[in-house]
Amino acid sequence: MNSSNETLQLCDLPETMKAIVLESPSETFALQEVELPLPQCDDNEILVKVEFVGLNPLDAQFAKTGFCKWQYPHILGLDAVGTVVQANKGQFPSVGDRIMWHSSLAEQGVLSEYAKVPNFAVALIPENLPSETVAAVPCSGLSALIAVEKIQINEGDTVFIDAGAGAVGQFAIQLAKQRGADVFTMASKHNHKLVKKLGADAVFDYKDKKLCEKITTALGPQGFDAVIDTIGGDSTLRNIELMRFCGRIACLKSLPILTPELMFRKAPNISIVSLGGAWLANSLCAQQRMSFMNNQLLESIDNGDITVPKIAHVSFNAEAITQALHHQLDGGFTGKQIVEII
Known part of the structure; x- marks a missing residue:
């Protein structure tokens, strides 16, 4: 040393x-x-x-x-x-x-x-x-906690969480429910029981060809208040479509190309979750913040x-x-x- x-x-x-x-x-x-x-x-x-x-x-x-x-x-x-x-x-x-x-x-x-x-x-x-x-805990738990905090989930919010049975999704469901949100998620059919046990209020089969139609029927026309987007790509575009005007979305993957029409019509508040960024930006404050959040978890x-x-x-x-x-x-x-x- x-x-x-x-x-x-x-x-x-x-x-x-x-x-x-x-x-x-x-x-x-x-x-x-x-x-x-x-x-x-x-x-x-x-x-x-x-x-x-x-x-x-x-x-x-x-x-x-x-x-x-x-x-x-x-x-x-x-x-x-x-x-x-x-x-x-x-x-x-x-x-x-x-x-x-x-x-x-x-x-x-x-x-x-x-x-x-x-x-x-x-x-x-x-x-x-x-x-x-x-x-x-660290990567998946931190990603979920940062996402939940970035989209500022409040009691009564409707929240959609991609890939609810994944490690990030499992943490995110529990954290969102702690804040009083109504949680919608998707997972394979054999994982529906798992995510419901974690607190999900509504679960959809991610392979369902009528997924968006069924979510809209269950949610109503207003759209989600917030989304935790763990998959990226076309899923991000779908998730923004499912959000209300000026809804909030936390993205864990790189953003796809977002058309001006979609941006003007939905005006989403987009947050990016990047644990690696705390190190790559050489941000001592962000690194210490991750330590604090790990202790919280x-x-x-x-x-x-x-x-x-x-x-x-x-x-x-x-x-x-x-x-x-x-x-x-x-x-x-x-x-x-x-x-x-x-």
């Missing part, structure tokens, strides 16, 4: 670590297992023994396309849970603390035995919460106010993680894939 301050260590540390890396992006990517030197921390960074990593659709997408800030081989993974093993004396969190975080998209990821992270960007895990449960889960998606375990080896990410790209995946780092 590059610091003039005294550093504390939980235990003797190895010189190298096992990591799962992407040698180069492609449609048929296959990850590799390598040995790398332990990360060297700056003054405001802590070293963490990674215990669980949550896999996200974003990990799979960038394994295909790569990212402009990456150098290869690149360690994948954005969501991690682990124990602080090295920190400056007096630094918070301290050695031995169990933490969760969503890491920088521009830096090396967390699918490794050890990782470094700025101390102000992490959330302290409540004692009673299992680490594997917590690993399912953990408190709600610890209190039993929010449940996390069902967890599917993935082994910490290149072949298993490669298969898991391709499975996400195939679509129709419900729940969260969690890698235990052992």
Whole structure:
């Protein structure tokens, strides 16, 4: 650790670590297992023994396309849970603390035995919460919470949530219901029971050819007050059509081409949700805000106010993680894939 301050260590540390890396992006990517030197921390960074990593659709997408800030081989993974093993004396969190975080998209990821992270960007895990449960939270939970706050859901609002059975959708349904909204969503028929249990008031089959007609019949002609758009593309255009005039929409994907006629007719208030932007914009305030929101989510889960998606375990080896990410790209995946780092 590059610091003039005294550093504390939980235990003797190895010189190298096992990591799962992407040698180069492609449609048929296959990850590799390598040995790398332990990360060297700056003054405001802590070293963490990674215990669980949550896999996200974003990990799979960038394994295909790569990212402009990456150098290869690149360690994948954005969501991690682990124990602080090295920190400056007096630094918070301290050695031995169990933490969760969503890491920088521009830096090396967390699918490794050890990782470094700025101390102000992490959330302290409540004692009673299992680490594997917590690993399912950061990307999907934060995205849902930021979306709900950006579209300013109030009691009595009608809210449409795309892909209700997805991880973001499951968190978003619960958060919207906590704020008193009437929640409409869509999912595969076999997931209707799940999303209703989470609080959805009306559920539609996303494969239904008369989807828009049935939503309009159930909702009435006024349109939704707000939408959480998780899919993007043509779904964004459909969702804006389903909104009332000057409705609010939070988009988690890039915007499609929006015609002037649609913009003038609907005048939507569009918000973009970008967790990676907090790092790419080098916004210390936004990074600290994510830490605060992660603590907020953990408190709600610890209190039993929010449940996390069902967890599917993935082994910490290149072949298993490669298969898991391709499975996400195939679509129709419900729940969260969690890698235990052992």
